[in-house]
Amino acid sequence: MPDDEGWTLPEVAVAVDLAVLTVHDGALQIMLVKRGIPPYEGMLALPGGFLASTEEDLDVAAARELEEETGLHAKDLHLEQLRTYGTPGRDPRRRVITVCYLGFSPNLPEPAAGGDASEAVLMPVDKVLRPRATVAFDHKKIITDAVERARSKLEYTTLAAAFCGPEFTVTDLREVYEIVWGETLDPRNFHRKIMSVPGFLVPTGERVSRQAGRPAAVFRRGPATILHPAMLRSP
Template sequence: MPAAELDHPPFAVTVDLVVLTLRAGRLVVLLVERGEEPFLGEHALPGGFVRPDEDLDAAAARELAEETGLTGVPGHLEQLRTYGDVHRDPRMRTVSVAHLALAPGLPDPRAGTDAAAAAWVPVEAARSRPLAFDHARILDDGLERARGKLEYTNLATAFCPPEFTVSELRSVYEAVWGREIDPRNFHRKVSGTPGLLADTGRTRAVGRGRPAALFRAGPATTLHPPLVRDA
């Protein structure tokens, strides 16, 4: 149909990515510095326009690689939600499909295409600064989804070494949830959650106390009962 005969105005579909990992025991998010208008020089989540010949996941992977140099990101990737506020993009009407990626051991990013810089930023620092478009809202939604994932899935074990102590697992929960957890209560919960941990029968010396038991990730992918943050 010729453009003049369209009964609706054209609009674009974009993808934005909330990419989270742990560095030095802190939860960090990947941000870029925009190298062009709109929001020149401001921080944003990586993302961009979906091409006519690609699907959403391919667009997300391409934009992540082009803007930050990260390719083949392992770990957990899912669609977060869709954002379609009429005024979210001053250039034109856009609808963004946001993705959430959670992966351990991600390397330093390098900026490319329309990003002037790219860096891992502690989550709380990222939330305290203005972000382009509606990316502050997207980041908050992604963080809440990530925190929820730790309640009812075994995702936290992916951020631990192949064999880990309960204390190391607790540090993952504390970093993502953003608060301290009572060690004894946490040990009781995780040891009582079927399939979360598999005992290796080995121990590791930790400080001056008695050696700590070593575990591997158990077979469970969902946790029953969940590890509720507020409990």
């Protein structure tokens, strides 16, 4: 269809994909589905799909695809847009532009596949991103970007608490940083930095004993959203 200036506008389909990360079994893991239809039938991919109509909102489409393909509900996740991907040829069917959403959640329930997905699984990102691992479409690139976004956001925001349950200890929080960043942190320095951020943690007044020694204080996530100064990864 030509526009007002005489250019021929290409037919473009719009889709949404979801990169949902969680900390599970001591590893940073991502939700993937096994495709039940061509193209790439039987291959692992991010959950997602095309907008149901030209009237469907992107956020609504992302929530719908998440529930249809994994049984998860968007309201139970921290969900934000990662970026848009539109390289020609990324989908062999036609020109497809996808808006990817990045999600964080603690203790994801067992996924239940549906829609175009024949199976839904949690997989460690280190395994998915191995050089010989294969993922449908350009989803390996998207997963790489999602993991890096998660790691960088932990440097300057309080988003690490989104990987924790409603109540947690400073040790629980430190383990999230260590797993997502893939490095060991000094417990005393970490405790000092975290406790110096106003509004990051709210004491519950409870204590919990998990190992020999003094019981650890239990906290909830506070209203703060920014870490200042930032807590940077090792170079």
